[in-house]
Amino acid sequence: MGVDDPGRTGAPAPGDAGSTRASTERVALRVRRQASPSARPYWEAYVVEAPPGATVIALLLEIRRRPVTADGRPTTPVVWEMSCLEEVCGACTMLVNGRVRQACATLVAGLRRPIRLAPLTKFPVVRDLVVDRSVMFEQLKRIRAWVAIDGTAPRGPGPRFSEQLRQWGYELSKCMTCGACLEACPQYNPWTGFIGPTNLAWVDYFGLHPNARATQDERLDAVLAPGGVQTCANAQNCVRVCPKGVPLTEAIYRVKRAALVRGLRRWSES
Ligand code: SF4
Ligand code: FES
Numbered sequence: 001m002g003v004d005d006p007g008r009t010g011a012p013a014p015g016d017a018g019s020t021r022a023s024t025e026r027v028a029l030r031v032r033r034q035a036s037p038s039a040r041p042y043w044e045a046y047v048v049e050a051p052p053g054a055t056v057i058a059l060l061l062e063i064r065r066r067p068v069t070a071d072g073r074p075t076t077p078v079v080w081e082m083s084c085l086e087e088v089c090g091a092c093t094m095l096v097n098g099r100v101r102q103a104c105a106t107l108v109a110g111l112r113r114p115i116r117l118a119p120l121t122k123f124p125v126v127r128d129l130v131v132d133r134s135v136m137f138e139q140l141k142r143i144r145a146w147v148a149i150d151g152t153a154p155r156g157p158g159p160r161f162s163e164q165l166r167q168w169g170y171e172l173s174k175c176m177t178c179g180a181c182l183e184a185c186p187q188y189n190p191w192t193g194f195i196g197p198t199n200l201a202w203v204d205y206f207g208l209h210p211n212a213r214a215t216q217d218e219r220l221d222a223v224l225a226p227g228g229v230q231t232c233a234n235a236q237n238c239v240r241v242c243p244k245g246v247p248l249t250e251a252i253y254r255v256k257r258a259a260l261v262r263g264l265r266r267w268s269e270s
């Protein structure tokens with residue numbers, strides 16, 4: 001089905017009050033619904049009035065305002081997550097026509113009709129388009145993704161960074177924990193136990209920080225364990241889908257190199 005044909009049904013839906021405004025478009029979409037983590041998923045169709053420049057979130061808001069299916073049946077409002085509405089928090093990450101995207105930053109124009117919205121597949125579904133991404137935060141604990149402090153008393157200015165390191169750290173720090181890179185990574189699945197691209201990039205990030213570097217060996221030990229850096233098969237899907245342009249493949253390469261040195265050191269000391 002192409003952009004130019006269906007979904008853009010020109011006529012008002014049966015029972016619709018009022019006429020279609022010239023500036024709006026009737027958009028057909030299908031949403032994969034699931035009432036609870038254990039419930040059976042199913043697809044539900046809608047036809048929604050969308051103004052020019054509408055995003056996918058605007059369609060969902062319209063369904064929330066008027067929860068009626070394409071055939072005029074009242075239904076429950078679709079549930080999804082959102083916060084920033086400007087591609088900063090990652091909460092609205094979902095599959096739009098099978099592609100992982102942020103619904104708040106995805107324009108309706110140009111999307112194949114009917115637009116299909118589904119939850120991410122690599123995380124447990126909580127309800128409809130909401131998934132439980134807490135595994136990502138658990139993995140941050142595994143790699144000690146923090147700077148340990150030994151007190152809160154003021155100690156003057158912190159250590160200085162070179163401009164080059166600061167810039168690299170800034171690129172890595174753009175990650176918003178959206179999960180898109182995990183969704184796209186073929187190695188991130190229940191069988192490999194892979195820690196995922198974003199967490200490897202965080203290992204590189206904390207290895208840069210003069211205060212966090214003291215515990216970098218513990219992070220490298222974590223990524224030398226099963227499911228760690230050796231599980232990456234260099235598919236490079238992660239870097240293609242990352243909405244923040246985090247240089248994942250380069251960061252993973254740097255962590256692979258550091259982990260190799262750490263592994264050799266451990267072997268020579270044993
Ligand atoms: S690295 Fe990119 S794709 Fe992966 S979680 Fe962070 S922002 Fe999302
Ligand atoms: S609502 Fe924050 S990224 Fe979409």
